[in-house]
Amino acid sequence: MKRVAMALKELHRAEHDLAGELLDLSDRHKADHELFHLGRDLARWSQRHVRGIAEIGRGRGVDLDPVPKEDAAILAAVRRKGAELLGRHHAPAVLMLRDLRRVHRMAAGVSLDWEILAQTAQALNDRELLGLARACHPQTLRQLRWANASLKENAAQAMVAE
Amino acid sequence: MPERDRIAEPWGARTPYAQGAPWPARVDMYLEDGLAEDDVERWAPSATILHSNGDGLDIAVKDDRIVGVRGRASDRVNRGRLDPKDLFGWQAGHHADRLTRPLIRRGGRLVETDWDTAMDAVAGRTAELLRERGPSSIGFYTSGQLFLEEYYTLALIGHGGIGTNHMDGNTRLCTATAAAALKESFACDGQPGSYGDVDHADVIALYGHNMAETQTVLWSRILDRLAGPNPPGIVCVDPRRTPVAAAADVHLAPLPGTNVMLMNALLHHLLANDWIDRDYIEAHTVGFEELEKQVADCDPEVAALVCGVPAADLFEAARLIGGAERLLSTVLQGFYQSHQATAAAVQVNNIHLVRGRLGAPGSGILQMNGQPTAQNTRECGADGDLTAFRNWANDAHVEDLARVWNIDPMRIPHYSAPTHAMKMLRYAEEGSIRFLYVSGTNPAVSLPELGRIRDILAQERLFLVVQDLFLTETAQLADVVLPAATWGEKTGTFTNTDRTVHLSEKAVDPPGEARSDLDIFIDYARRLDLRDKDGEPLVKWSGPEEAFEAWKECTAGRPCDYTGLSYEKLRGGGVQWPCDEEHPEGTERLYADGRFWSAPEYCESYGRDMVTGAPLEPDEYKSMNPYGKAIIKAAEYLPPHEQPDDDFPFALTTGRTLYHFHTRTKTGRVPQLERAAPQVWVEMSAEDAKERGWGEGDLLRVSTPRGHVDARLRVGGIRPGVVFLPFHYGYWDTTGHAPEGGRGRAANELTVTEWDPASKQPLFKTAAARLERLAVGDGTPSAAPTTTGSWPVAEDVPPTRGGEAAMASEETIGPEGSA
Numbered sequence: 001m002k003r004v005a006m007a008l009k010e011l012h013r014a015e016h017d018l019a020g021e022l023l024d025l026s027d028r029h030k031a032d033h034e035l036f037h038l039g040r041d042l043a044r045w046s047q048r049h050v051r052g053i054a055e056i057g058r059g060r061g062v063d064l065d066p067v068p069k070e071d072a073a074i075l076a077a078v079r080r081k082g083a084e085l086l087g088r089h090h091a092p093a094v095l096m097l098r099d100l101r102r103v104h105r106m107a108a109g110v111s112l113d114w115e116i117l118a119q120t121a122q123a124l125n126d127r128e129l130l131g132l133a134r135a136c137h138p139q140t141l142r143q144l145r146w147a148n149a150s151l152k153e154n155a156a157q158a159m160v161a162e
Numbered sequence: 163m164p165e166r167d168r169i170a171e172p173w174g175a176r177t178p179y180a181q182g183a184p185w186p187a188r189v190d191m192y193l194e195d196g197l198a199e200d201d202v203e204r205w206a207p208s209a210t211i212l213h214s215n216g217d218g219l220d221i222a223v224k225d226d227r228i229v230g231v232r233g234r235a236s237d238r239v240n241r242g243r244l245d246p247k248d249l250f251g252w253q254a255g256h257h258a259d260r261l262t263r264p265l266i267r268r269g270g271r272l273v274e275t276d277w278d279t280a281m282d283a284v285a286g287r288t289a290e291l292l293r294e295r296g297p298s299s300i301g302f303y304t305s306g307q308l309f310l311e312e313y314y315t316l317a318l319i320g321h322g323g324i325g326t327n328h329m330d331g332n333t334r335l336c337t338a339t340a341a342a343a344l345k346e347s348f349a350c351d352g353q354p355g356s357y358g359d360v361d362h363a364d365v366i367a368l369y370g371h372n373m374a375e376t377q378t379v380l381w382s383r384i385l386d387r388l389a390g391p392n393p394p395g396i397v398c399v400d401p402r403r404t405p406v407a408a409a410a411d412v413h414l415a416p417l418p419g420t421n422v423m424l425m426n427a428l429l430h431h432l433l434a435n436d437w438i439d440r441d442y443i444e445a446h447t448v449g450f451e452e453l454e455k456q457v458a459d460c461d462p463e464v465a466a467l468v469c470g471v472p473a474a475d476l477f478e479a480a481r482l483i484g485g486a487e488r489l490l491s492t493v494l495q496g497f498y499q500s501h502q503a504t505a506a507a508v509q510v511n512n513i514h515l516v517r518g519r520l521g522a523p524g525s526g527i528l529q530m531n532g533q534p535t536a537q538n539t540r541e542c543g544a545d546g547d548l549t550a551f552r553n554w555a556n557d558a559h560v561e562d563l564a565r566v567w568n569i570d571p572m573r574i575p576h577y578s579a580p581t582h583a584m585k586m587l588r589y590a591e592e593g594s595i596r597f598l599y600v601s602g603t604n605p606a607v608s609l610p611e612l613g614r615i616r617d618i619l620a621q622e623r624l625f626l627v628v629q630d631l632f633l634t635e636t637a638q639l640a641d642v643v644l645p646a647a648t649w650g651e652k653t654g655t656f657t658n659t660d661r662t663v664h665l666s667e668k669a670v671d672p673p674g675e676a677r678s679d680l681d682i683f684i685d686y687a688r689r690l691d692l693r694d695k696d697g698e699p700l701v702k703w704s705g706p707e708e709a710f711e712a713w714k715e716c717t718a719g720r721p722c723d724y725t726g727l728s729y730e731k732l733r734g735g736g737v738q739w740p741c742d743e744e745h746p747e748g749t750e751r752l753y754a755d756g757r758f759w760s761a762p763e764y765c766e767s768y769g770r771d772m773v774t775g776a777p778l779e780p781d782e783y784k785s786m787n788p789y790g791k792a793i794i795k796a797a798e799y800l801p802p803h804e805q806p807d808d809d810f811p812f813a814l815t816t817g818r819t820l821y822h823f824h825t826r827t828k829t830g831r832v833p834q835l836e837r838a839a840p841q842v843w844v845e846m847s848a849e850d851a852k853e854r855g856w857g858e859g860d861l862l863r864v865s866t867p868r869g870h871v872d873a874r875l876r877v878g879g880i881r882p883g884v885v886f887l888p889f890h891y892g893y894w895d896t897t898g899h900a901p902e903g904g905r906g907r908a909a910n911e912l913t914v915t916e917w918d919p920a921s922k923q924p925l926f927k928t929a930a931a932r933l934e935r936l937a938v939g940d941g942t943p944s945a946a947p948t949t950t951g952s953w954p955v956a957e958d959v960p961p962t963r964g965g966e967a968a969m970a971s972e973e974t975i976g977p978e979g980s981a
Binding site: 031032033034037038040041042087088089090092093142143145146148149150152153155156157160161162 | 294295296298299327575577578579581584585588589591592593594595771773774775776777779800803915916917919
């Protein structure tokens with residue numbers, strides 16, 4: 001079962017990072033209201049997943065922090081202020097694509113991790129673990145599709161317009 | 163002929179009727195002082211334009227002037243009745259403030275110029291930007307108040323000619339969620355129900371829809387049912403005690419921002435009691451299991467606490483809805499302008515789908531529109547849709563549209579959904595949109611967070627064109643202002659909320675050099691020398707009837723099929739689309755056979771994730787196996803982002819009053835209407851007022867992190883913890899285009915820049931606000947009307963009256979005399 005513990009640890013780290021990345025994206029693009037709000041809403045899903053993973057880990061002797069690390073408040077505030085100041089400029093739009101691309105890549109990794117965990121749970125007939133994967137993985141897929149769709153929606157204007 | 167003060171009694175006399183009986187006719191008429199019906203020289207057929215109801219009327223003309231209006235008894239929509247706004251509103255056309263010559267900015271000031279100079283500047287700047295920055299630097303923001311022919315021409319110019327994806331209407335603010343909810347549930351826009359459903363329903367549920375003020379004639383129809391034998395049960399969901407709430411059997415007044423929770427609780431109770439039609443669900447829908455799972459967890463007792471409504475009322479509402487044989491539901495801004503707008507509106511569709519109450523007389527859904535021609539903005543593709551309900555994500559549809567327009571499909575941008583209004587403003591803010599052409603709308607008053615909007619529109623680098631009747635707040639910021647003709651001064655068609663198409667004929671010439679929007683758009687296309695792939699002019703028509711014929715061709719085989727219509731046919735009265743060879747008299751109700759336009763090859767939309775807004779990919783959509791079936795979509799409740807706290811303890815909601823339309827550009831210039839509601843007010847409950855020791859008429863300052871509005875207090879029937887501001891009042895009749903000294907009057911100084919991710923409709927109903935008293939009143943009550951949702955708690959407030967000037971004739975014809 002050492003491998004399950006490792007998988008849980010890995011997923012815990014990956015969801016944690018994804019939540020952080022979504023919050024960063026939200027702060028960096030505060031002037032884009034949809035990214036700002038959805039970045040936060042979707043980070044909350046990953047934070048919930050982190051708690052779920054920690055809970056299941058505890059029953060299995062894997063010690064994981066259930067409280068997702070919030071960004072240092074000052075750093076986030078600086079980022080948001082910077083985003084506001086740059087709000088009148090078009091150049092950050094290309095950075096937005098880069099950030100969405102990173103969220104997409106990270107969410108894809110998390111999705112695969114859930115896939116692995118779900119397969120493992122099935123093979124082990126572990127209902128608790130399977131239940132967690134079934135509750136969380138669909139939301140990861142929605143995060144993934146959102147990053148893809150946002151990228152599509154913004155790409156043309158970011159790349160073509162001066 | 164009997165007369166009535168229609169300001170004092172906006173819904174006129176009752177003509178009671180029974181379930182299933184025809185609605186009696188009652189002809190309302192108002193003519194200029196001193197004129198009688200016989201004095202009128204000619205009558206031009208038209209329909210009403212100061213709301214979305216689409217009531218048939220005739221425009222009275224004498225000495226080549228419009229002198230009044232008369233409701234048309236034979237019209238299926240209104241049977242002769244008219245809204246007070248329409249009885250009196252036509253007078254705005256005569257107002258001395260009308261723009262009669264184009265204006266151009268010279269040395270920082272707008273000065274009069276000729277059409278050639280103005281249009282050369284507009285077309286010249288467009289061409290220059292196309293060369294230097296390409297089509298993505300050009301945006302169009304239009305209206306819900308032009309005619310079909312005008313939207314279609316604009317959509318062709320923008321999408322087919324210039325090749326920009328940036329085109330939307332102010333319908334984004336009023337009806338985007340109606341369209342989005344229909345697309346989610348039925349994979350295609352198109353109103354399922356008919357106003358005729360009021361005649362047959364045994365229960366009518368109104369969700370966030372103060373119909374008594376927004377569609378007064380449809381409300382009269384309900385009042386007449388309520389006054390007759392076997393009246394329908396009424397369920398009202400609204401945080402204010404509106405006239406609808408007063409007439410309701412059950413009034414649920416949820417806290418703003420809890421609509422999805424409320425709907426899930428209602429659905430939970432319907433399912434738990436098995437008040438559903440399993441055969442219908444099985445035969446005609448997909449997705450039911452998801453809904454079952456979603457609402458199973460929604461304990462109605464807990465939901466009642468979250469929403470702040472008594473659980474017993476929630477159960478009673480569910481019992482009425484669950485027991486209805488013929489259920490009619492209507493939805494409007496209380497749902498559409500809240501967060502989770504689409505998710506909430508879709509749950510209303512779901513109630514009908516799980517109960518199998520759709521398509522039979524009395525069993526209908528009316529996802530309402532706010533503006534008279536919003537339906538056409540949607541149909542024509544001038545508002546973030548592709549023309550004639552084509553699917554922008556389906557290459558075959560784009561190719562088909564390119565065939566109709568005779569252009570290369572590559573010229574029609576379809577890499578993503580057309581850019582919505584708030585996103586266009588964002589592009590203008592960051593400077594990638596450099597040209598914005600605004601027609602028939604006033605974003606400097608109607609969009610959220612006005613301080614930001616004014617900053618964007620006033621930018622030097624943005625070339626702003628405004629086409630309107632008056633020098634609106636937005637027009638004052640423009641580089642070029644184009645004087646437009648209005649209703650009665652031009653010919654065209656428009657379609658109301660229940661798909662009824664009316665022809666509106668030109669009655670008189672526009673004032674001065676003003677021109678129809680259609681003429682201006684065609685002129686613009688000619689100056690840009692837009693061509694099709696054979697080198698012929700892209701816009702092949704020069705007048706409205708030709709444009710209509712071209713539009714018919716574009717709709718052939720699509721859900722909004724107009725091919726069976728013609729101007730000649732419409733002269734006989736309104737007809738509901740689809741109207742084609744198979745349905746030559748139109749179609750009263752959609753989906754009567756439980757068949758939906760959801761086949762992947764045919765549907766207008768694959769839908770979106772209602773939380774993230776991400777469009778579904780074609781294969782995701784196909785995997786739901788929706789062929790011919792409706793799609794039941796579940797939604798989890800999310801709390802709003804901005805919620806009341808210690809600093810901003812009130813939930814702020816904004817809305818409208820019966821006597822005004824949009825930003826008052828017309829109604830504020832009509833004496834009867836202006837006197838009825840002359841000034842902004844703020845509504846607060848008696849409990850909240852008492853707690854603070856504030857009274858009727860006190861001057862308050864309402865603040866959010868975005869701005870202030872000063873307004874007199876109306877202590878009224880709103881739920882505690884919530885305050886209400888009407889959004890109509892701007893600055894054209896006070897300080898120009900912006901407030902002076904921070905003394906705001908427009909409710910949108912306060913609203914938040916945020917929108918529903920699925921419909922992209924901005925939030926006007928959920929914000930958090932702080933209130934303080936600036937001055938104690940002198941005993942004079944606030945200027946809020948007493949006849950409507952803003953009624954006062956105090957009994958000594960003088961009632962709203964129109965007096966002699968507001969007397970309109972009213973002749974009840976009765977069922978035997980009605981057409």
